[in-house]
Amino acid sequence: MSFIVSFKGQFQPYPLPDLSHYDRVKNVYKAKQAQELKDNHENETPIEGNFENTKNRHSSQGISAYQKSEKQYQQERIPHQARDIMSTNVRVLSYRASRQEGIEMMDKYGFRHIPVINDEQTLIGIISEKDFLAKPLNGTIETLMSEKVLTCLDTTRLQDIAKIMLHEKLGALPVVNEKHILVGIVTQTDILQFVTRIMSINQLF
Structure with a gap:
């Protein structure tokens, strides 16, 4: 169970909707066909007796081996x-x-979303900039916050988080551990930085 809904401190499984329409992009890295053409070119037999072609082929193979090794290393580093x-x-x-107090915290740290906890340090809500603008000017955080909070486990896959955030139109997703204790938060900025990192690695090859 990767996603959990917290409602007033009570955690329930989140029934996953059909998210297949977010799977249109199949390959993050270069097309397989392009890689096959590259590999075929690298494996071409040099003209017999042509020392320069043989030398270039060995050099090309060395570079290719390095690139493959570096690409694998970079892929393993991807979160x-x-x-x-x-x-x-x-x-x-x-x-x-x-x-x-909520407004001051957002201004001080530049946050757009802040998780809300009760006296037992349990996640019971989340408050956003929009909540401060759309709701009354007085009252406590409890009267302003969203009581139903979608969370994910710290082991949830990033591609699943991105799909859910798109589907639910979320700007942030609190992260809990197996005991439903708040351990982190993932924001739209975190996801964009993740995507940018993948694109940067792709440009290397």
Whole structure:
């Protein structure tokens, strides 16, 4: 179970919707056909007796072996789970905090979303910039926050997180461990940085 809904501190499994329409891009790295053409070119037999062609072929093979090794290394370095990219130093608000305290925290740290906890340090809500703008000017965080919070486990795959955030139109996703303890948060910025990293690695080859 990768995704969990918290409602007033009670955690329930999140029934996954059909997200197949987010799978249109099949290959992150270069097309297989292009790689096959490259490999075929590298394996061409040099003209018999032509020392320069033989020398160039060995040089090309050496470069190709290095590129393949480097590409594999870069692929292994790509983060795969929520815990690989999440922010772990999570700032939280007590449900008892005032509206002004919430605004001041957002201004101080540049946050757009802040998880809300109760006296037992359990995640019971989340508050966003929109909540401060759309709801009354007075009251506590408890009266302003969204009580239904979609969360993910720290072992959830990043591609699944991206799909869910698109599907649910979420700007942030709190991360919990197996005991439902808040351990981090993944934001749209984290996902974009992840995608940018993949694209940068792709440009190397």
